[in-house]
Amino acid sequence: MNKLLTIFMLLSTVLGLQAQELSSPDKNLKFKFSLQDNGVPTYELSYKNKPIIKSSKLGIETKDVPSFLNGFVISNAVQTSFDESWNPVLGEQKTIRNHYNELLVTLAQPSVKDRYIRIRFRLFDDGLGFRYEFPEQKNLSYFIIKEEKTQFALAGDHKAFWLPGDFDTQEYSTVTSNLSEVRGKMKAAVTPNASQTTFSPTGLQTPLMMKSKDGLYINIHEAALVDYSCMSLNLNDSNFVLESFLTPDAIGDKGYLQAPAQSPWRTIIVSDKATDILASKLILNLNEPTKYADVSWIKPVKYVGVWWEMITGKSTWAYNDLESVQLGVTDYSKTKPNGKHAANTQHVKEYIDFAAANGFDAVLVEGWNEGWEDWFGKTKDYVFDFITPYPDFDVQELHRYAASKNVKMMMHHETSGSVRNYERHMDDAYKFMIDNGYNSVKSGYVGNIIPRGEHHYGQWLVNHYLYAITKAADYKIMVNAHEAVRPTGLNRTYPNLLANESARGTEYESFGGNNPDHTTILPFTRLMGGPMDYTPGIFQTKISAYNPENTSFVHSTLVHQLALYVTMYSPLQMAADLPETYAKFMDAFQFIKDVAADWDETVILEAEPGDYISIARKAKNKDEWYIGSITDENPRTATITFEYLPKGKNYEAVIYADGKTASYDKNPQSYTIRKMKINSKTKVKVNLASGGGAAISVKPIK
Structure with missing residues (x-):
């Protein structure tokens, strides 16, 4: 380590900038940013004191200028909070809350004069988003990305719902397996397509959904992909570290940027309830408001x-x-x-x-x-x-x-x-x-x-x-x-x-x-x-x-x-x-x-990835609700509740259900339709056939 870098790192330690911690608004998520030896930026994330992401490296390797991988010191760190509500033009609910605590870290590289980058972290109640930012500055203009080196060091051999990593298609069947089994299942998972380019025997696509053995649901994706290559993930199956792997161009370069510039957000959505994953609006919240002054022409x-x-x-x-x-x-x-x-x-x-x-x-x-x-x-x-x-x-x-x-x-x-x-x-x-x-x-x-x-x-x-x-x-x-x-x-x-x-x-x-x-x-x-x-x-x-x-x-x-x-x-x-x-x-x-x-409200009633989902939605500007419930190849009984209806008001429910002998492979067209009066206290049990479902329309009784 050179003397100048040593002095800067000592100064950062004295100023209390060497490590930064952040909590989500509800305190369930804890985040830590720090620099390892030789100034390598790292982060950690936990949920209710359970590790989600262990110490993981951050950085971008470049082709034509010194890389943004190490030799950093923290020159500034600012924490802020933000809380607003906004209305999507079209969406699953009328109003979305955007509430997070933010840490903006400025990193200088003393070995590269007059150059710095920023990493912005936003911690929501449902997860973390972070991105790299390259402000306009004296000693950084054009540069070529060789590879992004963002890591996601997982805490175990999670159950994963994955697609083969590919630069040209997502049109594969999802494989459900432990991460340790990806390599052995990859060959069979890569089925023919009109255009496809896989890149690794352990390459995976995002969004990547996982479930830990202690019942945590984890989803990794990206938000606001603009002027940048799409991110896949490469799995090190010996230690369960995922590392970003960007899509190359025709000559192998991964991206061309000109400061000021920024990467897309890297997103990690976390909960101990599967329903919370489906309800998350973190990815939408990390995107900018609409660019259009007039949206009256945009309709469902x-x-x-x-x-x-x-x-x-x-x-x-x-x-x-x-x-x-x-x-x-x-x-x-x-x-x-x-x-x-x-x-x-x-x-x-x-x-x-x-x-x-x-x-x-x-x-x-x-x-x-x-x-x-x-x-x-x-x-x-x-x-x-x-x-x-x-x-x-x-x-x-x-x-x-x-x-x-x-x-x-x-x-x-x-x-x-x-x-x-x-x-x-x-x-x-x-x-x-x-x-x-x-x-x-x-x-x-x-x-x-x-x-x-x-x-x-x-x-x-x-x-x-x-x-x-x-x-x-x-x-x-x-x-x-x-x-x-x-x-x-x-x-x-x-x-x-x-x-x-x-x-x-x-x-x-x-x-x-x-x-x-x-x-x-x-x-x-x-x-x-x-x-x-x-x-x-x-x-x-x-x-x-x-x-x-x-x-x-x-x-x-x-x-x-x-x-x-x-x-x-x-x-x-x-x-x-x-x-x-x-x-x-x-x-x-x-x-x-x-x-x-188009909807005013959405309630996720029950969910388990790969098994079943039941959702209720309120129609835009109408006192009408629609419920959908589906299952996999295993028949089950769905319990549909109606607590979201106004108390003391009666509705008519039309229930479309699988027939008694229905199944997806032998009798798929068997169904029944019945009507019943319901209110907010009603509970309805509906039998779902193999590969089956239920659909319910709910309208007020006039």
Whole structure:
């Protein structure tokens, strides 16, 4: 250690800056920051005197300037408190409290003249958020990140709900195992995808949900991912230390920053109750308030669409069966239709009629534009222009027809991973939408990214996704991005980001099936960062009914599908099955028609990741409640309470439940519907079948 660093560290000790401690507002969480030998920054976190994160290193390794790893002294440390309430544009509750104690530590490196960084820690009652900050200063301008070295030293071999670490996809089945078993289970966990890049036999994605042997629930993720690479985690399975692992670019660099700059927040949500994890708003609170002065155009959306019939193989996106087409060269009017193209004017009108008759806001149509014959897996730059329809799709007539029915059309933009091409056409595409009555878009990023070598979760793509969202806002368009980077609470700042996919959605039920526990895990993992367009509502669970060649089936009961509209929060909800199927089950379909998509209040009644979830929500600006309860492959009895209802007031509950012989694999369409009078003192026991659920609507008795 050089003399100058020794003097500074001695001075820090004398001034009392060498170690800093912080408590959460309710005193249950305790945090400590300190410098190890050679000035290495570290932190610790405990909950009710139980260790959550043991002494863990912090720092960033750089490529072109001295690294931010060691040689630090604490030049300043300031503690503050903050308490406010704010109202989300769309959300699970009307008002969110943002209450934390903060420690801002300024670290100098005496060996690097005139340079310093800050690390900001915010300790909430439900967890910790921290980030690196690089203020504008004399001796720090541009720099390249080689790797972020943030550690999360866990206190034991926790049970984990994990996905393989990957720079391009989250569309894997969640594996439930102890951390010590990750390495042995990794090979089987990596299943084929249109684009995938794993990086380590113990690499894991966030949000990472865990449960300790002494009953603590721990969730690690990030918040406010802006102008930075997405973080994965690399597990040292000999000591259970997780270390950040950023997504590289085409030449292996992990990020390019220019001061002033900051990293995303690293988040650790903790409780001894699983329900508290689902109720946490820590990630939203770490994001900035909305950037938009006018948010009146941002609304929740319930929609139907020409989609599931293509997913099942009943219909096609493509207009014909040509193997090679060139946009602007191929004359589709001179080609022979394949007879299975679903996005045709007459068929779409049938969906518009169904939407209008049942109170849905919008109709999504995929496969409407030229180019679908020759796009998948080609790494082809110029595939779509996002404005040229097939000959059988009359944009203007459908605009007129939908408007006459008070239904909006939802646009579909599949980029095929060609991000440069999408940006090239984006303004024209959004103008085309506005001219033809579209106010929301489902975008897709299937396949390897162009420019070649870039990854879906790298800094370059992270910036593109935000560019697409803010550009859409210029046209007052709402966005539903598929195959994009997993969300990190940015829907607070940019509320026209209605939802993302970024996980295995319902479409995989047609590709072999999701595990029965899938939707009991997603709220603890993927949905921690923001709403998901899961596309529930599948009533015909045998895919062969639509496509005899497809033997897949949906791994849930029909009533489980109803419950998902409550347990899987999203202000964008699709009734994904076909209108002719819903016509056979209109009594059950009534719940989908009734259920809200925006909420004033949410109560997590019971939860255990991978096993079961029961949630009650109050509809926005209405005296109506909706309850969803789901289970995994194990039948169980859910006890539903109603203490959240106003005392002394009676309501009618309509209870949609699995039939006595129901099960996801043998009798999924068996259900019962009953009504009963309830009040705040009522308790209802509902039997949930294997892969089953319950859905309850609660309305005041007039």
